[in-house]
Amino acid sequence: MAGRRTDTRERIQRVALELFAEQGYEASSLREIAERLNVTKAALYYHFRTKEDIVTSLLEDWGAALDDLLERESRPAELLTAYAGLVESRFGPVMGLVQRNTTALKAIAAGAGLADRMIRLHERLCGGSADPEVDLRARLALVAVQLNSAESGPGTSPEVALAVGLDILSPGRNPGT
Structure with a gap:
């Protein structure tokens, strides 16, 4: 289970970096990160609140x-x-x-x-x-x-x-x- 959580964490980091690079940090939102990951904001909050x-x-x-x-x-x-x-x-x-x-x-x-x-x-x-x-x-x-x-x-x-x-x-x- 720990391996899976780490994989999800790294996937979130990778997608967030991509979005930050495309739109800028301030113009990106958790909602957009969740959408790009195809998960709910609640699922994203499990790993990162902000x-x-x-x-x-x-x-x-x-x-x-x-x-x-x-x-x-x-x-x-x-x-x-x-x-x-x-x-x-x-x-x-x-x-x-x-x-x-x-x-x-x-x-x-x-x-x-x-x-x-x-x-x-x-x-x-x-x-x-x-x-x-x-x-x-x-x-x-x-x-x-x-x-x-x-x-x-x-x-x-x-x-x-x-x-x-x-x-x-x-x-x-x-x-x-």
Whole structure:
């Protein structure tokens, strides 16, 4: 039964993200999400009482994935590669939602603790260095991965964005290319 509830939760999240991307967060309603899912609002309420609850769940999932990543990976290049995989496979649309709806989602995002996790990720990409150039390279590498995935429409392939991010992070890592 828990597996089925998780499947329903993920389906609601996916459909809500699609609707938020099409219409914007503020213009979307729980009724529309329920209609698109072909369920009653009462059935949707069983999992999420508000749109904010749906967004909070998405941000909490992103935060949990970041925590796991920060526990598993310690080397900067592997960390950026694993992070790029998370962005591409699951969280690019969530990043896009937050970027396109910054004002409406500011309080929800602040409550999810993502800023602290992203700071920890950045610090790990710096590899303990206090050098301003290393700091900037880590920030730009994150931007290369994140903004590429959050863009709507045709963009740079995730592989190219990651390669650019890795080159920014560690210049000269691939001599001769």
